Amino acid sequence: MAAEAGRIAVRKTYKLYIGGAFPRSESGRTFEVRDHEGGFLSNAARASRKDARDAVVAARKAFGGWSERTAYNRGQVLYRVAEVMEGRRDQFASEVRLATGLSDAEALDEVDAAVDRWVWYAGWADKISQVRGGVNPVAGPFVNFSVPEPSGVAAVLAPQDSALLGLVSVVAPAIVAGGTCVVVASAAYPLPAITLAEVLATSDLPGGVVNMLTGQVAEIAPWLASHMDVNTVDVTGAPGGLADDLAVAAAGSNLKRVLRLPPAAWTAEPGVDRMFGYLETKTVWHPIGL
Amino acid sequence: MDVTSSDSALRRFLHGLPAVDEAGARDRAQALAGRSVKSDAKRTALDLAISMVDLTTLEGQDTPGKVRSLCAKARRPGHGAPPAAAVCVYPDLVPLCVEAVAGSPVRVASVATAFPSGRAPLDVKLADVKSAVAAGADEIDMVIDRGAFLSGRYLCVSEEITAVKSACGEARLKVILETGELGTLDAARRASWLAMVSGADFIKTSTGKVSPAATLPVTLVMLEAVRDFSAAGERRVGVKAAGGIRTAKDAVRYLVLVNETAGEEWLDPRYFRIGASSLLNDLLMQRVRMETGRYSGPDYMTVD
Numbered sequence: 001m002a003a004e005a006g007r008i009a010v011r012k013t014y015k016l017y018i019g020g021a022f023p024r025s026e027s028g029r030t031f032e033v034r035d036h037e038g039g040f041l042s043n044a045a046r047a048s049r050k051d052a053r054d055a056v057v058a059a060r061k062a063f064g065g066w067s068e069r070t071a072y073n074r075g076q077v078l079y080r081v082a083e084v085m086e087g088r089r090d091q092f093a094s095e096v097r098l099a100t101g102l103s104d105a106e107a108l109d110e111v112d113a114a115v116d117r118w119v120w121y122a123g124w125a126d127k128i129s130q131v132r133g134g135v136n137p138v139a140g141p142f143v144n145f146s147v148p149e150p151s152g153v154a155a156v157l158a159p160q161d162s163a164l165l166g167l168v169s170v171v172a173p174a175i176v177a178g179g180t181c182v183v184v185a186s187a188a189y190p191l192p193a194i195t196l197a198e199v200l201a202t203s204d205l206p207g208g209v210v211n212m213l214t215g216q217v218a219e220i221a222p223w224l225a226s227h228m229d230v231n232t233v234d235v236t237g238a239p240g241g242l243a244d245d246l247a248v249a250a251a252g253s254n255l256k257r258v259l260r261l262p263p264a265a266w267t268a269e270p271g272v273d274r275m276f277g278y279l280e281t282k283t284v285w286h287p288i289g290l
Numbered sequence: 291m292d293v294t295s296s297d298s299a300l301r302r303f304l305h306g307l308p309a310v311d312e313a314g315a316r317d318r319a320q321a322l323a324g325r326s327v328k329s330d331a332k333r334t335a336l337d338l339a340i341s342m343v344d345l346t347t348l349e350g351q352d353t354p355g356k357v358r359s360l361c362a363k364a365r366r367p368g369h370g371a372p373p374a375a376a377v378c379v380y381p382d383l384v385p386l387c388v389e390a391v392a393g394s395p396v397r398v399a400s401v402a403t404a405f406p407s408g409r410a411p412l413d414v415k416l417a418d419v420k421s422a423v424a425a426g427a428d429e430i431d432m433v434i435d436r437g438a439f440l441s442g443r444y445l446c447v448s449e450e451i452t453a454v455k456s457a458c459g460e461a462r463l464k465v466i467l468e469t470g471e472l473g474t475l476d477a478a479r480r481a482s483w484l485a486m487v488s489g490a491d492f493i494k495t496s497t498g499k500v501s502p503a504a505t506l507p508v509t510l511v512m513l514e515a516v517r518d519f520s521a522a523g524e525r526r527v528g529v530k531a532a533g534g535i536r537t538a539k540d541a542v543r544y545l546v547l548v549n550e551t552a553g554e555e556w557l558d559p560r561y562f563r564i565g566a567s568s569l570l571n572d573l574l575m576q577r578v579r580m581e582t583g584r585y586s587g588p589d590y591m592t593v594d
Contacts, residue, residue, distance in 0.1 A: 227587070228589070229589065
């Protein structure tokens with residue numbers, strides 16, 4: 001981000017992503033983002049509980065439209081996200097490299113893996129109901145079938161130790177089936193998260209489906225975990241003790257689901273547990289032969 | 291204040307009012323909107339705002355069932371909140387509301403005078419008012435003839451308000467200025483004074499059918515008008531902000547504006563009202579948040 005000789009640097013302002021817009025934090029606070037060697041990279045917005053509240057309102061508002069899209073259309077939109085990300089490959093690679101200290105080649109590998117992960121989840125969009133739903137055998141004059149439905153608004157605490165691949169691996173499964181989410185990005189690596197938000201804002205994903213907050217997970221997460229309008233909380237990015245507290249807050253408010261999957265390398269095959277964790281099953285008894 | 295004796299006297303009076311500093315009004319409104327209201331003060335403000343809400347439904351699709359549930363909500367908003375000030379409906383639904391709010395402090399307000407456009411002959415407008423009052427409305431929300439006002443026929447507007455006021459009898463008269471159609475804050479100030487000298491008990495910003503509806507600067511100008519009217523030794527006129535106020539935060543901003551402009555005497559449902567429908571749920575959600583320490587959601591509020 002150093003200035004070329006003779007030219008004044010054009011510095012970027014990293015803001016939050018709420019309801020399709022990029023506001024500063026309602027609190028007006030920022031924090032310094034540093035590279036892997038401790039050098040100054042940028043200031044990022046430090047979200048407050050009120051930003052989290054606004055983000056939940058935006059996510060709830062977007063839920064109706066997004067969940068009513070056809071699964072096929074959601075797949076197309078997610079694939080479009082991968083396309084736009086691919087176009088920003090170098091920018092992502094440079095942000096990941098500066099943040100983590102990976103080599104150029106390793107950073108590019110991480111970006112490619114993240115793009116491939118979007119494509120992988122995009123492919124799942126119109127296959128979830130075949131895999132998770134079905135016609136059930138019943139002893140009576142009924143057609144009995146089950147269909148998976150998105151549970152609603154999710155609070156996703158992105159992993160602290162991954163700059164991009166981990167983030168993508170927790171966001172995509174939260175929205176592929178029609179859910180919407182509020183993401184709290186890694187405190188150490190917020191810049192790739194905001195760049196991802198810029199990609200989402202320009203790739204046909206309706207505003208509010210993904211809302212990106214940067215800041216301290218311990219400050220924001222308890223408000224999300226106790227929020228009565230959040231249906232699921234993924235505690236991946238919370239340290240062990242905090243994750244316990246969040247699970248208690250989730251149970252003590254509206255019995256929201258808590259996604260707490262065993263840690264695995266983000267490069268490994270993701271499996272379906274995370275994606276299916278955001279689903280509810282609706283079973284319908286339909287009379288026949290009357 | 292006898293300035294309504296002739297068209298020229300009225301014109302001289304209204305055009306003699308000091309001009310509004312638009313930039314100053316906007317600045318003042320914005321500065322007051324930035325006031326921070328926290329904890330106990332916020333709790334008080336939320337309850338006060340709830341007690342000032344004119345719970346409104348003015349849709350062609352209104353049904354008796356919907357209006358009955360609105361009345362029930364006004365009487366008991368739930369979550370321990372005080373009742374709303376009034377329900378505001380079209381005239382044909384007044385008898386239903388009177389029955390539904392009987393025995394509670396909730397008033398029944400009815401729009402009249404060919405709401406929202408106000409484009410009907412005077413005798414039709416008066417008949418509209420009389421039938422609403424006869425049906426039991428406690429308050430009448432009339433619209434002024436904006437066409438006449440904007441073309442400078444002030445006496446015509448004034449006489450109409452006076453006629454409606456006398457048709458109201460015991461009912462309180464709210465005069466809707468529809469500031470979104472008046473264009474400037476100067477016009478809003480003139481319309482405020484015109485309504486007050488003609489007998490209004492309340493001046494109201496808008497019908498809610500025109501954008502922009504209530505804004506902080508225009509409400510500021512109207513509050514200044516009622517304050518100055520009262521300071522001139524006349525009666526105390528109320529202000530109603532209606533349209534576009536959807537969040538608890540907005541509502542609290544209006545209360546700050548009232549307190550700092552007109553004064554504490556106006557922080558009373560008799561002198562300040564907020565016309566709204568979706569606002570009430572947001573106020574209740576904030577109230578629940580303060581009581582339980584966690585954010586509530588629309589799943590826990592009634593669907594209106």
